Amino acid sequence: MSRFISILLCLMIATSFALAEKVEVMEQPQSEDMSPVMNTTPIPGSDAQWDILLDVDVEALCVDNQIVGCEFAMNKWFITSGGNNLNPNKLYILNSTATTLLQTVDQPTTSVWGWRDGAFDGTYLYFGDDNATVHAVNPADGALVPAMNIPKPAGCAVVRSLAYDPASDHFWTGNFGSSFFEFTRAGTVVWSGAPPTGWTAVYGMAWDAAPSHAAAILWIFDQTGTPQTTIREYNPVTHAAGATTHVVPMLSGLTAQIAGGLGFTNQWNPAFYTFFGIVQGTAHDKLFALEMYTANLQLAAAPSAFVLSNNGAALTASLSWTNPTQNLAGEPLTAINYIQITRDNTPLTQLTGTPGQAMTYNDNVPASASYSYGVYAVTSAGNGMTAGGSAWIGLDTPGAP
Numbered sequence: 001m002s003r004f005i006s007i008l009l010c011l012m013i014a015t016s017f018a019l020a021e022k023v024e025v026m027e028q029p030q031s032e033d034m035s036p037v038m039n040t041t042p043i044p045g046s047d048a049q050w051d052i053l054l055d056v057d058v059e060a061l062c063v064d065n066q067i068v069g070c071e072f073a074m075n076k077w078f079i080t081s082g083g084n085n086l087n088p089n090k091l092y093i094l095n096s097t098a099t100t101l102l103q104t105v106d107q108p109t110t111s112v113w114g115w116r117d118g119a120f121d122g123t124y125l126y127f128g129d130d131n132a133t134v135h136a137v138n139p140a141d142g143a144l145v146p147a148m149n150i151p152k153p154a155g156c157a158v159v160r161s162l163a164y165d166p167a168s169d170h171f172w173t174g175n176f177g178s179s180f181f182e183f184t185r186a187g188t189v190v191w192s193g194a195p196p197t198g199w200t201a202v203y204g205m206a207w208d209a210a211p212s213h214a215a216a217i218l219w220i221f222d223q224t225g226t227p228q229t230t231i232r233e234y235n236p237v238t239h240a241a242g243a244t245t246h247v248v249p250m251l252s253g254l255t256a257q258i259a260g261g262l263g264f265t266n267q268w269n270p271a272f273y274t275f276f277g278i279v280q281g282t283a284h285d286k287l288f289a290l291e292m293y294t295a296n297l298q299l300a301a302a303p304s305a306f307v308l309s310n311n312g313a314a315l316t317a318s319l320s321w322t323n324p325t326q327n328l329a330g331e332p333l334t335a336i337n338y339i340q341i342t343r344d345n346t347p348l349t350q351l352t353g354t355p356g357q358a359m360t361y362n363d364n365v366p367a368s369a370s371y372s373y374g375v376y377a378v379t380s381a382g383n384g385m386t387a388g389g390s391a392w393i394g395l396d397t398p399g400a401p
Contacts, residue, residue, distance in 0.1 A: 031065045032258055032280040033082070033113050035176040035201035035223050053274060054289035055251050056098040059281075064090060067285035069204070069261030070278050071118030071125050072268050073139040074345045074372055075388050076102065077287065078125055079278070080115040080261070083107075089114025091127075093142050095389065096268065098287055102390060105142040108135065117204045117261035119164040119171060123345075124148050128159025128173065134187075140344040140390075141370040151187030155179065161262070163205035163218060165236070172218060172236065174202040182236070195220075196241040199232070204262030210273045212293045217242065221262035221277055228258040229279055248279065248288065256282040264292070270299050270385050271328040297329035300336065300377035300384025305358075308373055308389045317343075317363045317393045321375050324384065325356045333379065340383070342374040353377070368394025 058067050058079055066082030077094040091105040107114045107127075115127035115135070124145055128134040136148035150171070152159055160175040170190055174180045177200035182190040195202060204221035220232040225247040233242025250257060260278030268274055273293040279286050303321040311318055319341070325333055333355040341348045341361055353359055365371055374388035 031285075033066075033068050033116070033203075033260070034258055034280075035203070050246055050275075051291040052249070052251075052288060053269065053272070053291055054098065054276070054287065056287045057253070057284045058092070058094070058098065058278070058287045059285040061094065061098070061101055062090070062092045062104075064092070065285065066113070067260065067278055067287075068113060068280065069115060069117045069127065070276060070287055071120050071127075071261070071263055072265050072276060073120045073125055075267075075374060075386055076139065076372075076390070078118060078137070078139065078142075079287065080107070080118065080127060082113045091115065091137070091142065103142050105137075108144060116158075116160045117162045118263070119162040119205075119207075120263075120265075121164050121169075122166065126150065126162060126164070126171070128152065128162055130158040134159055134162070134171070140372045150183075150185055153181045153183040153187050153189045153192075155189065155192060156181050156183075161202055161205035161220070163207040165207050165209075165216065167209065167216070172205055172207070174205060174220070176201055176203070180239075191239070193239055196234070199241075200224075201228075201259070203259045204277055206262045206264035206275065206277075208264045208273070208292075210266070210293050212273075219262060219264065219275070221259040223258040227254075227256060227279075229277075230259070231262070231275065246290075248277070248290065251279055251281065251286045251288060253284060254279070254281040254286065257286075260285070266295055270383075271295055271297055296381055298327050298331075298379075298381035300324045300333055300379050300381070301326050301328055302385035303339075303375050303377065303387040306375060306387040306389065308391045310391055310393050311362075313395055315365050315368065315394045317365060317371060317373065317391070318360070319363070319373055319375065320358070320360045321387060323353050323355055323357045323359060324377055327379075327381070328385065333377070335379065337378045337380065340374075340376055340378055342386075342388075344372050345374070348373075350378075365393045368392070 069080035079092040083089040089107040093103040111129040125137040134150040136145040158175040201223035209216040218236040229248040233244040257279035262277040275290040301324040306321040339351040339353040372390040374386040376386040377384040
């Protein structure tokens with residue numbers, strides 16, 4: 001009898017270890033951050049004319065299979081990830097065409113997935129997660145700006161989606177099927193309430209105050225539809241669902257996709273107001289941009305052949321480029337009022353130039369650091385499209401052993 005009991009105890013212990021191992025594996029994050037109660041009812045797109053302007057495999061570019069969020073600022077893409085299920089989580093900074101990885105930044109977070117969606121207030125980027133802080137980032141160099149951090153609003157479990165309203169200087173967030181929150185920079189809740197019925201998989205948010213419509217729209221990106229990437233209209237004043245929905249079609253090379261972060265801008269391509277976002281896809285996570293509204297096609301196209309170089313000990317940034325010869329409609333430019341140079345998104349100087357002219361400019365910087373420069377042509381139609389880039393200017397310093 002004692003031998004039977006011993007055998008039974010051994011079997012029970014072995015079974016316990018096996019179950020514990022299975023649970024531990026199941027608790028590890030997968031390559032998609034998916035709502036556990038998403039509504040998979042197909043939702044037809046309401047506007048088939050939303051053109052795809054960008055479709056990039058950022059998983060391959062960043063070598064990371066847990067890409068979840070994105071934001072665009074200062075002519076660069078900022079991509080958030082769970083860091084391949086390793087610590088720390090990552091923020092990847094890409095050039096405007098999403099073809100070059102410029103910089104990788106470690107996130108200061110212990111969250112399993114790290115930062116999700118992002119927002120840009122015109123000066124700083126903001127990213128949140130399930131920790132107590134919405135973190136601020138300087139888009140010029142990717143540095144954290146703790147003085148601008150925002151406390152997570154009370155009652156909000158995860159700052160999964162994030163949008164910024166410049167008129168009120170308030171932020172908005174939502175988390176799958178949990179309450180929406182409108183909150184201040186102090187983290188004070190201005191309003192909170194349940195999302196519309198059936199919105200159980202909210203992931204991204206984007207604020208749209210384009211002049212083509214009278215009132216601002218809060219757009220929601222959630223993991224529903226076929227594929228599971230539906231953009232929904234939401235009224236931030238009445239707190240009700242709007243009439244428009246659009247399913248982002250399956251991006252190239254994918255067999256499945258679910259919604260990640262969402263944004264809205266007219267800075268990436270001044271010819272259009274565009275949506276941009278992340279799809280967590282099979283077999284790749286991708287960055288996309290969709291045309292939303294036509295902007296001013298009379299604006300000058302971007303300068304070409306832009307080069308930014310470092311003159312080392314001279315603390316001098318050397319810029320060269322060729323002025324545009326056409327506007328965004330492809331029509332010839334007859335005149336340029338002036339060429340605007342910016343450093344770290346701040347106007348630096350204005351130069352006299354003509355269409356097609358090759359130009360150069362040297363800028364003496366105050367100290368060795370990473371700087372971002374932009375060049376655009378200003379015409380009677382307004383500020384044209386920007387060409388630019390970032391580089392370390394001055395003597396570099398060696399890294400730690």
